Amino acid sequence: MAQPDTVERILDAAEELFAERGFSETSLRMITSKAEVNLAAVNYHFGSKNALIHAVFARFLTPFSATLEKAFDELEESCGDQPPTLNQTLWALTDSAVQMPQRNEKGISIFMRLLGLAYTQSQGHLRKFLEQEYGDPFSRFMRLLKTATPQLSAVDRYWRIQFMLGATAFTMSSSDALRDILQNKTGVETSVQEIAMRLVPFLAAGMQAEDTMLVPPKGSKVSVA
């Protein structure tokens, strides 16, 4: 066959199929037949299916984390001795995600969906790989969030960050479907960037909510343990 760049063809096919169907639900045979390469090529070039999953993540996470680090550098520099605000931090992350060079028009939503899957389908090996390889920019983001929300207790902040991650990963991981639904219902077209612009204020408001609500309203059956 002698097609050019077997490795990249496999990565492209795997990326798309993983994003569409998840990891366990995507077989090597689906990948290799979509990539139009021999079944054995995956194990020859990558060693195993798990290693292929890692490679798929590495291909977009490595440049992304570099971009992100640079964005954080610029942000901290431009702020002088003031710590960056919550909004600035969130926008730095959003900008970095949106401006990533895309391999195709589906690029950014695949990117998002894979991140979501990494979180929800994380199969041990993936989580370990991601932590080890890309833990640093993540920790840095966490540190920025911490200094940007000094009013929050550590526990509150922890949970609210989880809520943010959830809203983001979930929305982005199904952004294609959600966009289509909205388009069918209202005829409104929505770009990923617009979704991001709606998401950030939502997250910022949530993060900065006053927690006067920690006691449920009158009549609620929820009680503090």
Place this chain on the structure above:
Amino acid sequence: MAQPDTVERILDAAEELFAERGFSETSLRMITSKAEVNLAAVNYHFGSKNALIHAVFARFLTPFSATLEKAFDELEESCGDQPPTLNQTLWALTDSAVQMPQRNEKGISIFMRLLGLAYTQSQGHLRKFLEQEYGDPFSRFMRLLKTATPQLSAVDRYWRIQFMLGATAFTMSSSDALRDILQNKTGVETSVQEIAMRLVPFLAAGMQAEDTMLVPPKGSKVSVA
């Protein structure tokens, strides 16, 4: 063997394993050996693995949706001609989830995790089943949200609801893991109820955020299409 209630033993085991590992990653052999029943029992009593998944959801979703409808009834009645507020609506939902009778101490987090999985791992057949069987209370919840947020445009509301669902499903789908992480880091114990009590104010604040941020801040590379 003549153990009592094979059907229920299978449901218990399946519920727990699905919540722990997801659907495709849980085999019938794992389920039957945990339940200490014969492998063929699943196909005999349920017909197929997919039907078993449906049965697991039906077992807790049927009473839950009944409780929820009742909670909405009471809420609307107690409000008279005023429509229920956003906070009231969210708390009605939360209350209904928390007060569900639990089969064991892990009950509610299993419940939540399954709901999260239903959203993120939805395998077509499950989504169709859930829509068909439990679409009504869901639509009602949506209607309540709409009247509780008249200030939002339909498009804004649509996206913010997605953000809420995301934060909820996502957090709940990994709540066990997140609780453990927090416990290891800070020694703080967290109940599902406490998570819910932190989540609701976050969601309410996000829903009611002013969208002055729809234009990204100075220097952002994000631009309106």
Place this chain on the structure above:
DNA sequence: ATTGGCCTCAAACGTATGTTTAAAACAGAC
């Protein structure tokens, strides 16, 4: 005691998976 309907059981079925093998094809260097 025998029948008949539900249930259980061990075993097998067919299929799909990730992985390995060994031969063939290829490309560049000498």
Place this chain on the structure above:
DNA sequence: GTCTGTTTTAAACATACGTTTGAGGCCAAT
């Protein structure tokens, strides 16, 4: 043209899966 290392190929491998089978057990009704 021959050799060398890399890549591709078709085939097979071992294992796991969901499902089906048919024989047997159980128990209440006849």
